Amino acid sequence: MSMTFNPKVFGDIEKAEERWRKELEEIFRQHGERLERFSTVSDVEIGRLYTPLDVRDQRYMDALGFPGEYPFTRGVQPSMYRGRLWTMRMFAGLGTAKDTNRRFHVLVNAGQTGLSTAFDMPTLMGYDSDASKARGECGRCGVAIDTLKDMEDLFDGLPIDQITTSMTINPPASVVWAMYIAMAENRGIPRNVIGGTIQNDMLKEFIAQKTFMCPPRPSVRLVTDTVEFGTREVPRWNTISISGYHIREAGSTAVQELAFTLADGIAYTEEALKRGLPVDSFAPRFSFFFNSHLDFFEEIAKFRAARRMWGKIMRERFKAQNPRSWWLRFHTQTAGCSLTAQQPYNNVVRTALEALAAVLGGTQSLHTNSLDEVLAIPTEEAATIALRTQQIIAEESGVANTIDPLGGSYFVEGLTDKMERDAFEIIRKIDDMGGMLAAIERNYPQQEIADAAYHYQRQIDAGEKTVVGVNKYVTEEDVPVEILEIDEELERLQIEKLNRVKSLRDQTRVAECLERVGEACAADTNVMEPVIAAVKAQATLQEVCDVYRSVFGIYRDPGIY
Secondary structure, three states: OOOOOOHHHHHHHHHHHHHHHHHHHHHHHHHOOOOOOOEOOOOOEOOOOOOHHHHOOOOHHHHOOOOOOOOOOOOOOOOHHHOOOOEEEEEEOOOOHHHHHHHHHHHHHOOOOEEEEEEOHHHHHOOOOOOHHHOOOOOOOOEOOOOHHHHHHHOOOOOOOOOOEEEEOOOOHHHHHHHHHHHHHHOOOOOOOOOEEEOOOHHHHHHHHOOOOOOHHHHHHHHHHHHHHHHHHOOOEEOEEEEOHHHHHOOOOHHHHHHHHHHHHHHHHHHHHHOOOOHHHHHHHEEEEEEEOOOHHHHHHHHHHHHHHHHHHHHHHOOOOOHHHHOOOEEEEEOHHHOOOOOOOHHHHHHHHHHHHHHHOOOOEEEOOOOOOOOOOOOHHHHHHHHHHHHHHHHOOOOOOOOOOOOOOHHHHHHHHHHHHHHHHHHHHHHHHOOHHHHHHOOHHHHHHHHHHHHHHHHHHOOOOOOEOOOEOOOOOOOOOOOOOOOOHHHHHHHHHHHHHHHHOOHHHHHHHHHHHHHHHHHOOOOHHHHHHHHHOOOOHHHHHHHHHHHHOOOOOOOOO
16 A cells, blocks of 8 residues: 555556656757756666655655654654754863853853854864874864863853753763863762763764774774763763764765664664663664755655654664654764865855755754865854744745655655665665674775765866766955954963863872773773763873773774775
């Protein structure tokens, strides 16, 4: 039985379609089609027209159902945006903790509803600002966090017991999260009250983003420590945000982004189960992070397929019983890789389209990129325009006034089904290799992404895909854009601050705490309590990460092209 039509109606449609296609072929024989081939950004071929025949095998309740009900194709909550809009969570981080704190206050005062922290490269890699490898990078692409004092300055005056915080950090995620917990407890806020997310997704680092510290298996062990600790001690915190965003930014297709992200989710679930955790104790706190690229309908279909697939994976593969374990809750960021330095004001339009796709796909929270983000950290004005883009979509466009407004579109439903089929086929291949860790060690996802990126670039170079201002409608005009400059004096001041903290702390206590962190690493016991004690004693980010490096070793990327 079909979704909405019986077999006789399908027969009538088939006859009508055959007649229409003959008429269309005659027209195209005379005038031709606009392109030789129509395909999505991911190069999925698009048909001329979609009809009920494209969804003839769908059963409504199995494939779509209702919002808030399995399989969640139409959303994870019954009311979706009719009840509450998505969280507007702009990604922010620049210079020192005090600089970023000022930007947080500006965005909150402009109507932002959640915080999101970008860290500088030394922090992302587990080094302090005074490390020789960190020179020249302090505060350049995000905020520098060396000690608990920096974390306290970062969130000074912000109501962290009322507003949720996301932190995009991976190799040293356990250390940064420990600093956040310590900062909250020093304010008198219990750890079981705070809410937020740490990205903490090491698998995608080896696949795509390439900020790593230790080899894959001990890296996943540290992730599992945070999942176990959060389940027991910090129940409102999402201890992992499984990220397809960086997989897409590295050049994957939409289907690869979907498949590799969910395969990572499967791997983390299996590791937590090996730890002895019941699936329903931790799965409801898993969150996801997707990219919203330029192909409008392909992205909407990806988000809808993602929810349905994760629901099936958790219910059928892992036998989760709690419906909240079946939910795929996700944050979306518009595609940074789609922005261009040429004609930079075009980026406002690109971001608006990508944000609209995320909203129509049912995202729970959203970051919109700023028009200057391809050039530098956004200025305050550019970040505010990006936030206003979300607010106009939310409150002026009318798209949030009904739930899943594109549900039932033959094109969107057909594309959603195809996305699911193709992504499950990739997950099956990964299963056959022995899971995602084994697949990474064989360089399978890395090579697939490299090949997809190369294919897309060749299409741009050949003019088969249009990038306005880059390979079509090119102008020689140089459009001036204000660029945020980071003061070079900042690094010296940050190192002075770090040295002050080191000079005032109890060195014996720090050494004892770091020794306990090392013992936990070596003994394969959970590291979180020892790390919290260490950062409360003012051990630095790098000092804890150096313990990790000494016990687990250092990972070096083999390089895949």
